[in-house]
Amino acid sequence: MLNKSQWISCPGLPEKGCVVFYARKRWQLAALPASAMLKISADSRFRLWINDIFVGSGPVRGSTVLNFHEVFEIAPLLRIGENEFFAEVWSQREENFVFHSLEAALWAEVRGMLYSAPGDGWEVKPARGWRSDVPHYTLQSGFMEWYDFREETQPESWCPAITARNHQLLAKKLLPNPLPAFPESSLRPVEALSWYAVGPLDIFDAHRIPDVLSEEPHMALSPERIVNPSALFSGKGAVILRPGAPGEGLGVILDFASEVSGRLEIELDAPAGTTLQIAYGEALSGGRIATKFSMDYHFTDAFILKDGRNLVTTAFSERGFRMVAISIRNFDRPIRLERVSGINRRYPFMKRGSFFSSDYRLNRIFEVCTETLSACASDVFMDCPWRERAFWVNDLLVNNLATLHCFGASELHRHCLELAFSQPHPSELLSAVVPMPKMAGQCDFIFAPTNLYMMLILKDYWHFSGDDATVRRYLPDIERIFNAIWRLADSDGILRTSGVTAEWNFYDWSFEENHLCCNNAGESMLSSLYLIASSTFEEVATALGHDFDRSELQRRRALTARNFETRFFSEESGLIEDELRSTDDLTPVKRSTQLAHALWLLTGEASPRVAEICRKAISDESLLKPDYYLHYFWFQAAASAGKAQEALDRIRRYWGRCIDTGSPTLYEAGIHTFGKQAMDGSGSLCHAFGTIPVAFLHEVILGVRALAPGFREFSFAPNRFDLDFAEGRIPVPVPSGCIRVRLTVEYTELTVPAGCTAVLPNGVRLNAGFHKLKAT
Structure with missing residues (x-):
């Protein structure tokens, strides 16, 4: 018997496109084992059965450079005599933002x-029901699922498995999945926004399906064709869909009123050859769900049904949506529609952090941010469930800190750090997206700012987790990043992107939304970030006893700080000025921004005169504001400048405008553009990188900031502002689990967990226990 597994594949697969x-494998057992741990992986996804019992997917x-395998205990499923392993393997066979698929x-x-x-x-055979030549669902997440259920009954001979040959696949390290199992929850739609009749569609012309769905007329539908439509919401009975005139199908748009991250399931009894198309969205555009965009986005799946019961769902790909449009065609007898469900499949966070006050909108902002973070957490911290489902490492700057405030430290934080640091690049810098795809016409996604964020991300994680080992593990990587970044410095220590870092020097969308970019530009923010990140590294590395070249790090930092204001401060305008570029024609443009002044202020290196200018500039309405995302830095600068009230006002104004729509989740853009207006109409309505207000509510209003890892020591300086009361919990990694705060007009209550110490502004230290203080 063999004692080492190999990657196996299947002969006779189509040469192009995604395949299944x-x-x-059949084998004999004379006795049943007490335990049988099955390890299994695939490029890109699998579904597994043992002895006709579904086991799981992954x-x-x-x-x-990394693949992960799942582990299943299959001993209870085994039997004396013959046993059968059966798996479906789906492979994208392209590199995108979700799958690094090779073979x-x-x-x-x-x-x-x-x-x-x-x-x-081991035997294999192509799954003929799955079409390979299909359009992308989105460019970033891969292909449409197109499946013909009738092919399940078509016999096909098995053939011996062959060895997988792709050297890059074979060279990848294979690790066990460290994440817990994801629970699933089912949601029914809350409303049918419209029922309508549709014309014929050639489902075999897969690339035309999104265009047809986008352009076809929605015609009036005779009410007699729909019987018991309320069953979609009540679950009592089934909806009966009656056929219309030859060539006439019907459609319905269903609203779930919340963000579903997982899949859609449709259970129905239909005649063979019935076709079904699904479009997924978060809002209507012109009375329908959009399936045609300027980018390669289609948000569409398609199916052909077999006779009888069908359970229609995406078998391998996860989808995000609030609404779906379901089109059903080519049926000549009534269809019995039993169920339409949205299946949420999220990381199993526990909501440990909280905030509640006399201000409804602030409470709602915290709730919406928490829901957004949950919807964007799966096997990584995703940017959004609907459009990309990508792990953008730059987003981790906010996603990491915000989830720590709302849920506490988790295995997902450690897993995302491992992924972020895993991908080598000749520049010795990290890619801003994992996996990093090689896509025609695309850059290498090496964002210089993202690399400097990594030290800040590690410190935030360290404060909430007290996990010295994880942070210590990545300090050598941070040193390599600093050395690689320093190659961008000129003789004055001023950093300017070049080579791969100049291809896309991304900060946040406030620049692009205003026809500006930082690509190959002489901007100040990278030098400020270098100072902030390198001083953070020195602090953390010293505390953890990590050996590094302190004198060289300090020399570089001093050189940058000494020359910064000479290079970037304009006596003419009295402001820090950056050389940016116009996205219209790439010509240089001089601009002053609130972000540049916030970052220079946070370095602690500004001269007294310029520091005062920076404190004023971050409030200057004539200067470009950051969008939601990089308010990570703006809120810190505002607090340090004594402008906490202004920061609170900004949260109420700009985050409040999203809350006032009734949205269950936070938009991608809310300052320069809004909601679906962003990204040429493809703006996300559930985007985690804007959730930084949760940190402000805990750190500034409740007044709790970590001074030592694991909150072993924390400062306590609450500010009730105009609130009648405010209270909340901050999760910490000690047995009692949370710091509790309650603020009222008369008093302040603070519960310090065992193993923690609070430090008041006057230096008084409060040990573990309950403390009631007079309000100030």
């Missing part, structure tokens, strides 16, 4: 029992 193949996403392949192992390898009884 089946794999099986794997979690990896990077360009359709499967890997499986039960030690001492089962090892995937060609020539050892």
Whole structure:
């Protein structure tokens, strides 16, 4: 018997496009084992059955150098005599922001029992019901799922598995999935926004389906064709859909009124050959869900049904949506629609952090931010459930800190750090997206600012987790990043992007939304970030006993600080001026921004005169504001400048405008553009990188800031502002679990967990226990 598994594949697959193949292995058991741990992975996804019992799916996403395998205990499913392993393997066979897919392949192992390898009884065959030549669902997340259920009954001979040949796949490190199992919850739609009749559609012309859905007329539908439509919401009985005139189908737009991150399930009884198309969205555009954009976005799946019961869902891809449009065509007898459900599949966070006050809108902002963070957490911290489902490492600056405030430290934080640091690049810098795709016409996604954020991300994680080992693990990587970034410095220590870092020097969308960019530009923010990140590194590395070249780090920092104001401060305008570029023609443009002044103020290196100018400039309405995302820095600068009230006013104004729409989640853009107006109409309505107000509510209003890892020591300086009361919890990694605060007009209450100490502004230290103080 073999004692090492190999990656296996299937012959006869289409040369292009995404593919599915089946794999099986039959083997005999004379006795039942007490335990049988099955390890299994695939490029890109698998679904697994043992002895006709569904076991699970996976794997979690990896990077360009890492794959992960799932582990299942299958001993209870085994039997004396013949046993069967059966898997469906779906492979994108392209590189995008979700899958680094190289070859359709499967890997499986039960030690001492089962090892995937060609020539050892492993059989495979192409899954003919899955169409390969299909459009992208979105460019970033991969292909549409197009499946013909009738092919399930078509016999096809099995053939021996072959060895996977892609060297990059074979060279990837294979690690166990460290994440807990994700629970699933089911939601029914709350409303049918419209029922309508539609004309015919050639489902075999897959690339035309999104265009047809976007352009076809929605015609009046005879009420007699829909019987018991309320069953969609009540779950009592079924909806009966009656056929219309030849060539006439019907459609419905269903609203779930919340963000679903997982999949859609449709259970129905229909005649063979019925076709079904699904479009997914978050809002209507012109009375329908948009499936045609300036980018390669289609948000569409398609199916052909078999006779009888069908359970229609995306078998391998996850989808995000608030609304769906379902079109059903080509049926000549009544259809029994049993169920339409949205299936949420999110990381199993516990909502440990809280905030509640006399201001409804602030409470709602905290709730909406918490829901947004939950909806954007799966096997990574995603940017959004609907459009990309990508792990943008730059977003981790906010996603990391905000989830720490709302949920506390988790395995997902550690997993995302491992992914972020895993991908090598010749520049020795990290990619801003994991996995990093090689896509025609695209840059390498090496964002210089993102690399400097990593030290700030580690410190935020350290404060909430007290996890010295994880932070210490990545300090050598941070040193390499600093050395690589320093190659961008000129003789004055001023950093300017070049090479791969100049291709897309991304900060936040406030620049692009105003026809500006920082690509190959002489801007100040990178030098400020270098000062902030390198001083943070020195602080953390010293505390953890990490050996580094302190004198060289300090020399570089002093050089940058000494020359910064000479280079960027304009005596003419009396402001820091950046050389940016116009996105219209790439010509240089001189601009002053609130972000540049906030960052220079946060370095602590500004001269007294310029520091005072910066304190004023961050409030200057004539200067470009950051969008939601990089208020991470603006709120810190405002607090340090004594402008906490202004920061609170800004939260109420700009985050409040999103809350006032009734949206259950936070928009991607809310300052320069709004909601769906962003990104040429493809703006996300659930985007986690804007959730930084949760940190302000905890740190400034409740007044709790970590001074030591794990909140072993924290400052306590609450500010009730105009609130009648405010209270909340801040999760900490000690047995009692939370710091509790309650503020009223008369008193302040603080509960300090065991192992923690609070430090008041006057230096008084409060040990573990309950403390009631007079309000100030």
